[in-house]
Amino acid sequence: MQTTINKKVYNIPDELKDVRLTDYLREYLDLTGVKNACEMRACGACAILVNDKSMRICHATVKDVENCDVLTIEGMENEDGTLHPLQQAFVDYGAVQCGFCTPGMVLTAHALLLSNNSPTREQIRKALQSNLCRCTGYQQIVDAIEAASVYYK
């Protein structure tokens, strides 16, 4: 099977089709920005983008992303290694503490802003409903997303 991960096309042998997608990304490709925190679709630490939609992948297997366009946190930054404006906003607004929820938060926010580039704070909160963060109380994350929305216009 074939799939595109962070703009690169991968030909994945059939015997890996049933591997857990988080294991494939973390163990085979070393894309460790995908985190395991609950492994039951309740926290969003494993969220990535699949065809521009945020998806919690802890229950997914490799075949679930066949012929898809997958984006992980490692694929977010610009080619020259500078931060994507959304990532920069997370840094500037103090939206990062322990950072364990951050990849899932950034990607979920990215999906929101791709589909709605001027969300209200209520809409941002709603989009983050399935992403848990124990450190920040969410406010600076919402601030960062609100600020970054201008770059999607």
Place this chain on the structure above:
Amino acid sequence: MNKENPKSWRNDAYAKVTGRAKYTDDIKFPFMLHAVPVYTDSVHAIIKSIDTSAAEKAEGVVKVITHKDIKGALTFGQIIKDYQIFAKDKIFFNGDVVAMIVADTRFNAIKAIPLVNVDVEELTPILDTEVAMDPKTPFIHEEHGSNIINEHCVRRGNVEEGFKQCDIILDEVFHTQFIEHSYMEPEVAICNPRYDGVMEVYGSMQHPFSTRRFVSSTLGCALSEVEVIGTPMGGGFGGKDDTAAIVCARTALAAAITGKPVKCSYTREWSVRESYKRHPYKVYYKMGLTKDGIIKAVKCKIIADGGAYCSVTPWVTWRSTVQCCGPYTVKNVHCDTYGVYTNNVFTGAMRGFGSPQMNFVIESLIEMAARKCNLSVIEIRRRNMVRQGSTTITGQKLDNHKVAMEETLDTVLKEFLFEDKLKKCSYGKTDEDELYGVGLAMSYRGMSLGAEGVDFNSAIINVQPDGSILLETGIHENGQGSESALCMILARELGVTLERIRYRRPSTSTIPDGGTTVASRGTVLGGGAVVKAVENLKYKISEFISKKYNCEIDAVSIKDGVVHFGNDKKTFDEVIKEMFGSREYPHVLGIYRPPVVSWNEHNGQGDAYFSWTYGCQAIEISINKKTGKLKLLNAIAAHDCGKAANVEMTIGQFYGGIAMGIGYGIFEEVKFKDGKIINDNFNSYRLPRATDMPEMKAILIENPDPNSPSGAKGIGEPVNELMAPALANAIYNATGNRYFRLPIKVKLGEEEIICRRP
């Protein structure tokens, strides 16, 4: 709410937003094996045999480790050594580990778990603290000779006489719940037996030195033969000490036995099952006041469920004892506190450390008292609160720092328009669908460890030949941003730019043991050590300049990267280069030892903490009678931070603390069935979500603390200890109902309210 010019700085932010930060589970070693824990179904039982033979033969299994394999001590603990590395004779709670399976893959290790056979004789679980305290109840830990882990008291004045002067007496019982720290990253460890004979340990832990003690005790080796290396950590909140350390100790044992690197990565379910929680309290509280609202006497009995092991229960309950009257001066106090063994999951440090429970009690009662005295909830607080020069209930005079209790209260009143909002409260009496309430709570909090702990810390500044600077301290980054704050303090104090400073995360082999990163002491103690190190570095530079250029030591100063002496000046870089040229190392150690504190165990009197911090929080809510929805509208927090080292990060502490306080107040509770935890993952353990949270306002009050070299006061915990009572008061003001149990389950008639935003 959109802030215009944010200037947040963190040394690890780039790595964290790009996914480059490698947490322990993201690290791999060649030939690494995987270990997993094996539990039993029991809550309290005698172990008759442990049969690992079938598991040993399973596919991929390299070794099954039990208590028999321990070379060092079977048990360990920070205060009482009762915590079993592997259960040997008895199961004390459902999270006890009997064995660890080591296999080529984690998958194979997990597959072999059911093959371990443990034969047990069940005992009756003792799950209630007061049953446990009954002299007729068998001892859980026989060698301890009692189910009472520890006792503390406060004896001040004469309560009998005090109550006689009272017109109003309140006598209530309060209950608080077990809560889970819910750090997003579960426990994980990697241990690598190094070629030089040292066991290298990586792990998600709060305190590398505590982990090193656990590991060396278990392996039976010297402290120098264990090197604990900190990695980025996905949250701790007090919860990554004992359990995180024991996971490292078992993994180290597996690595020592197999001679290979071993990783042990916990699932959420294992983490919730085995890791310690915040203590549930039962508090009997009697408060007497004169009719003009002066608290004359307090008598209370505090019972904390310590669960199966001691952990730091004596320290947690000590803080509750010292702060048992909240920020109020009371002349007659009689307090008895007990930490108690049960067969529940054990309890230990959690952000707040014994204060969230007591604040819920006191800040609820003070408002009940206000109504009885016909005083406003503000006025009654003003009449009793600590002020400059007040004496606390333990006899400590508050005169070595600014007592900012009233300042924080007034700030909240003004910035939240609290008194206007208070007039709009419904008290359950409205014909409209929406009930409205606003509530506040305030507290003071002893800084750092207090009289129960040894409190000191160190920092190493190592200036390189090109003038760039490496900083190490004995404070561990738990995600709160301590490294960044300490770099900023260094830049500020030394008069150089932040860009030239790199934080070098130390290992336990490179810096002296600096005590655990708890008690909101990171910025105070670490910052203190940095300030001391800067003083030493400045002295070293000045001494060098004065010798070389023949001037007075006092005439040398450093500002904006330039060293001034007499009428001359040189850049910092030039001076450092000259120092190396003259074989002088600009390398210094700074040690900070806070002022000494005192405590008398017998009467509970003494200067318990070297300084105090003050805070006030408020929240407004609405409850829809028709839909039964509770909505959190706005919240505010004002705390005296001393001097904030990193403003955006400090604000982040406020917001995170408020969120956790809200969880404690109305959402979170670890639930049990016959001593076994039933809500062991985030689908059933209810954490505050983005949609639950109100918009928050953080107000940093800055009164630099003269007892803290950097001026900073710890803030991580004060911000977490007030929301539950503020909510209790807001809920009362909305509904007219007072709740004595956390989490508060608001009821209108028979219906329970669901807390949700629309």
